[in-house]
Structures are given as C-alpha cells and as structure tokens.
Amino acid sequence: MAGRGRRGWHGRVFAAALGVTAAAAATSLWTAQADPAAGQRQPAVSAPAAGAHGVPGAAARTVSVDIAHASDRGSRGVNITIDDGPDPVWTPRVLDVLREQGVKATFCMVGTQARAYPNLVRAVVAAGHRLCDHTVSHDTGMDRKSDAYQRQEIVDAEGMITKASGGVRPMYYRAPGGAFTPYSRSLAASHGMRPLGWNVDSKDFERPGTAAIVATVRREVSNGPTLLFHDAGGDRSQTVAALREVLPWLRQQGFSFGFPVR
Numbered sequence: 001m002a003g004r005g006r007r008g009w010h011g012r013v014f015a016a017a018l019g020v021t022a023a024a025a026a027t028s029l030w031t032a033q034a035d036p037a038a039g040q041r042q043p044a045v046s047a048p049a050a051g052a053h054g055v056p057g058a059a060a061r062t063v064s065v066d067i068a069h070a071s072d073r074g075s076r077g078v079n080i081t082i083d084d085g086p087d088p089v090w091t092p093r094v095l096d097v098l099r100e101q102g103v104k105a106t107f108c109m110v111g112t113q114a115r116a117y118p119n120l121v122r123a124v125v126a127a128g129h130r131l132c133d134h135t136v137s138h139d140t141g142m143d144r145k146s147d148a149y150q151r152q153e154i155v156d157a158e159g160m161i162t163k164a165s166g167g168v169r170p171m172y173y174r175a176p177g178g179a180f181t182p183y184s185r186s187l188a189a190s191h192g193m194r195p196l197g198w199n200v201d202s203k204d205f206e207r208p209g210t211a212a213i214v215a216t217v218r219r220e221v222s223n224g225p226t227l228l229f230h231d232a233g234g235d236r237s238q239t240v241a242a243l244r245e246v247l248p249w250l251r252q253q254g255f256s257f258g259f260p261v262r
C-alpha cells in the first residue's frame with residue numbers, strides 16, 4: 001500500500017510531497033514520450049537484452065538508479081503494478097482477471113509473503129508477469145532508517161522472492177510508501193532492480209468502492225503510465241472488480257499494456 005503505517009500528518013505531508021514530485025516527473029516523461037523523436041533523446045536507461053533478467057540463474061546486472069515511471073510500450077503504454085502480495089485469496093483472483101484480459105503486470109511482493117506462498121510467486125512468473133522487490137516488512141518509514149537496515153530489508157526480500165520463484169529474480173524495487181533514498185536506489189540498481197515509482201494511485205487500498213477506483217484511474221491516467229493497485233492487505237474484491245472494468249476501458253482508449261522501463 002502507498003501509505004499504511006504513515007497515518008499522521010507527517011505521513012500525509014510526505015505523501016502529498018511525493019505525489020507532487022511524481023506527478024511533475026511523470027508529466028515531463030509523459031510529454032516527452034508523446035513525441036517519439038523526443039523520446040529517443042531521453043537519457044538512455046540501462047536496458048539489458050530481454051531475457052537477461054527474470055530467468056533462473058541470470059546474474060544481476062546494474063540498472064539505472066532513477067525511479068522508473070515510463071512504459072516499455074512507449075507513449076501509449078501503461079504499466080499495471082500490483083503491490084503487497086502474494087495473498088492466498090486475492091492474488092489468484094487478480095491473476096484470473098489479468099489472464100481474461102490478456103494483460104501482463106508487475107507484482108511488487110513483500111518478502112515474507114513470497115516466502116509464505118511460493119506457489120503463488122511461481123504462478124505469477126508462469127503467467128508472464130514480472131517480479132518487484134517490495135522489502136521484507138513493508139516499512140514506509142525506511143527513508144529514516146540506517147543504510148544497514150535498508151540493505152537488510154531490500155536484499156533479504158530479494159532473496160526470499162528469488163527463492164520462492166525458483167530462481168527468477170525481481171526486476172524492480174519499489175519502496176513501501178515511496179520512501180526511497182539515494183542509498184536504497186543505488187543498492188537496488190546494483191542488484192539489477194530498477195527503482196519503480198507510480199503515476200496513478202488507484203486508492204484501491206482505501207476501499208472507496210469499485211466505481212471510485214475506476215473513476216480515479218480514468219481521471220488520472222493522463223498523469224502517466226504506471227498504475228498502482230494492491231492484491232493484499234485486506235479485502236481486495238473492489239480491486240478485482242475495478243480491474244475487470246478498467247483494463248478493457250484502457251484498451252478502448254488505445255493504451256497497450258507493458259512493463260516499466262529498465
């Protein structure tokens with residue numbers, strides 16, 4: 001979730017500031033990518049050949065430390081990202097919807113969840129989705145903790161996810177609550193995990209109702225291509241229903257579904 005554990009004013013201010021930053025960054029990227037020529041002039045992100053990651057036994061290769069928002073499908077691509085699982089009830093239902101809609105997504109997994117439900121991690125990989133490290137204990141205050149703590153949270157989760165998957169490594173790192181630090185970004189990148197942000201928080205975690213989740217996505221997709229949903233942390237039936245509506249809508253709008261750039 002974007003904000004669990006940051007309930008106080010500090011968390012709210014922090015989240016708001018992050019949102020502004022993310023929106024600003026997204027706008028520039030989004031705008032640049034609307035023009036293919038401009039897109040090509042973007043600073044090159046490290047883009048290893050397909051298959052270099054995400055396969056058993058592949059060595060980690062350093063990727064960019066910049067927080068990714070763009071889609072590998074270009075200016076009309078969107079990235080569906082699903083956080084906090086895997087969860088024995090909701091992950092299978094999310095996988096069902098993605099399969100029905102022919103959509104590949106990126107799953108940001110909590111290490112302990114991956115360790116508890118390795119079959120779900122393998123099901124995610126087998127369906128062609130990508131893995132993302134979302135730390136061991138989902139500490140949204142990680143940006144105020146020591147480097148040693150951050151390292152443990154990130155590297156241990158990477159190990160748990162990779163072990164659960166049968167050797168398929170996470171390709172991204174998303175800090176819980178967006179609490180990245182320069183240290184955590186560079187550590188993740190050195191492990192082959194591109195720091196991953198988001199542009200549109202569907203707010204599904206707050207369970208505002210399916211219609212509200214759909215409306216948020218429709219209203220805010222112009223902010224940028226990376227959309228945030230959750231498959232754990234409580235009853236996610238609204239998320240499942242919202243995905244079933246919003247994925248066909250996105251396709252009708254001319255979007256295609258991709259993965260965050262690396």
Ligand SMILES: [Zn+2]
Nearest residue numbers: 001002083084
């Ligand atoms: Zn989360």
